[in-house]
Amino acid sequence: MARADKSAAIAELAEEFRSSSGAVLTEYRGLTVAQLRELRRNLGGNAKYTVVKNTLTRIAAREAGVTAFEDGLFTGPTAIAFIKGDPVETAKGLRDFAKANPHLVIKGGVLDGRPLSVEEITKLADLxxxxxxxxxxxxxxxxxxxxxxxxxxxxxxxxxxxxxxxxxxxxxxxxxxxxxxGTPAPAAEGSAADTASEAAAEGGAEEPAESAQ
Structure with a gap:
């Protein structure tokens, strides 16, 4: 590959890393073109599945500020699922396809700058x-x-x-x-006064008797 082509490929990959919320590295050795097409269809708009060259991808990731990938992951025929939508759906799509097609091997990934192990990607798929x-x-x-x-x-x-x-x-x-x-009628005017007068009169009638004694 000519130097200009390499530079263009690195720039394109670096932009994919920058514009994606994450990425999952896979090895696709043994998969047919038809199977790769099926995988891309299953991922839909949640991820862009791209076959890459290890050396160029390592440089592009570094230029994009992605340092979560270990150098050991860039071995064998590599393809990356750049996450564009729901990371859970991306993880589900890769996991389910790998179950039906064992030639697809999930090697690791990164999400929001944080490295993801194979086990973490599996747990993500279970969400x-x-x-x-x-x-x-x-x-x-x-x-x-x-x-x-x-x-x-x-x-x-x-x-x-x-x-x-x-x-x-x-x-x-x-x-x-x-x-x-329904409201109780108020007491008639003067009734209380009359009662008081009667009580006073009764008291007054008793007083002379006491005096007479």
């Missing part, structure tokens, strides 16, 4: 996808809102029924709003 998590979150929020609406609605409906009953009763008997209709 639920972003879409599933968002769907669950939306369902939980919807349920919470429905519960909140029910809590707010119940007291309001009870209050509305009470106000309506009071309104109907007030139409039949306006005194309801003034303390009438």
């Amino acid at each position: 639920e996808s972003r879409e599933v998590l968002l769907a669950k979150l939306a369902g939980a929020m919807k349920a919470s809102l429905a519960n909140a609406a029910a809590l707010f609605q119940a007291p309001l409906s009870q209050a509305a029924r009470t106000i309506e009953a009071l309104r109907q009763k007030a139409e039949e008997d306006p005194s309801v709003l003034k303390g009438g209709a």
Whole structure:
């Protein structure tokens, strides 16, 4: 490969590293062209699967500031899945394809600048996808809102029924709003005074008797 072509290839790979949230290194020895095409189709828009040259890729990663890859990973026929979408879906796609096609070997990766071992990539594949998590979150929020609406609605409906009953009763008997209709009638004026006078009179009648003694 001419020097200019090498420089262009390194620049292109470096840009792929910069524009991706992560990358997974694989060895594809033994896979057919048709199988590689199937793998790219399975990954969809979540990752760009590219066959690369080890030496150029090592230089490109270094230029892009990716230092998580060990030199030992750049051996054998190498292809990289540059993560463009959901990293969980990318890991799932690679893992599932590798199960059906053992010639695909996952060697390691990097995500957000952090190195990923093969075991960590497998654990990542076991997680639920972003879409599933968002769907669950939306369902939980919807349920919470429905519960909140029910809590707010119940007291309001009870209050509305009470106000309506009071309104109907007030139409039949306006005194309801003034303390009438069922409100105990106040004591008659003078009754307390009369009672007090009677008590005083009784007390006064006893006093002369005491004096007479």
